[in-house]
Amino acid sequence: MTPKEGRAKGERRAERGIQRAALDHETDIERDTEKFLDAILSSPDGLATMDDAADKLTVNYRAGGRWRAAVPMGLKREAIIAADSVGKSSRPARHAGLQTVWRLTDRNAAERRLAETREFLRSNPNRPPGNDAGSTETAEPCIDFQI
Numbered sequence: 001m002t003p004k005e006g007r008a009k010g011e012r013r014a015e016r017g018i019q020r021a022a023l024d025h026e027t028d029i030e031r032d033t034e035k036f037l038d039a040i041l042s043s044p045d046g047l048a049t050m051d052d053a054a055d056k057l058t059v060n061y062r063a064g065g066r067w068r069a070a071v072p073m074g075l076k077r078e079a080i081i082a083a084d085s086v087g088k089s090s091r092p093a094r095h096a097g098l099q100t101v102w103r104l105t106d107r108n109a110a111e112r113r114l115a116e117t118r119e120f121l122r123s124n125p126n127r128p129p130g131n132d133a134g135s136t137e138t139a140e141p142c143i144d145f146q147i
Contacts, residue, residue, distance in 0.1 A: 018069045025067040030120050032071045037114040040081065046104035051090050060093045072102055080110045 001009075032053045039052035050068055051057060061068065075081045084103035088096045104110060 015073065018066065018073055025070070027121070027124060028067060029070050029074075030117050032068055033075070034114065034117045034121065036071050036075070037110055037117065040102065040104045041107070041110055041114065043104075046107075047084055047101050048104075049087060049089070049099050049101050051099065054091060057091045058093075059091075072100065075102075075110075075113070078109065078113065080104070080106050080113060 032050075035053035035055075036048060036050065040046060040048035043052075050072065053068075053071065072081060076083070081102040082105045083100050085101045086098050087101050089099045
């Protein structure tokens with residue numbers, strides 16, 4: 001297997017894992033999409049990370065908040081953002097782990113997507129957050145070795 005093939009295989013596995021983690025978290029994902037788009041649209045340099053979409057940096061998400069990765073994954077697929085660089089997370093629960101710094105690539109599409117997101121959230125006002133959203137409990141350790 002070449003390095004390019006290995007990377008492609010790893011990216012496919014990551015995407016499948018994010019999709020599985022996102023099940024039953026549509027409203028949570030839309031809430032974080034709204035926060036992320038607000039952050040990147042108001043950023044003077046058009047850059048943002050998922051830390052910018054966290055209400056509080058000290059919040060621990062059960063299952064490691066894996067469903068949150070669906071936010072940039074979807075926006076990247078829509079060509080609204082692109083990876084710019086890598087930085088360290090400011091969230092203590094992430095142990096200063098690496099995270100992507102995203103660059104806004106299409107302001108008009110981002111503004112349209114933000115309007116759509118807000119409309120979705122307005123039309124689902126009574127839907128509570130999923131069981132992972134904003135939990136202040138410490139996450140249960142989860143080791144997922146999938147080959």
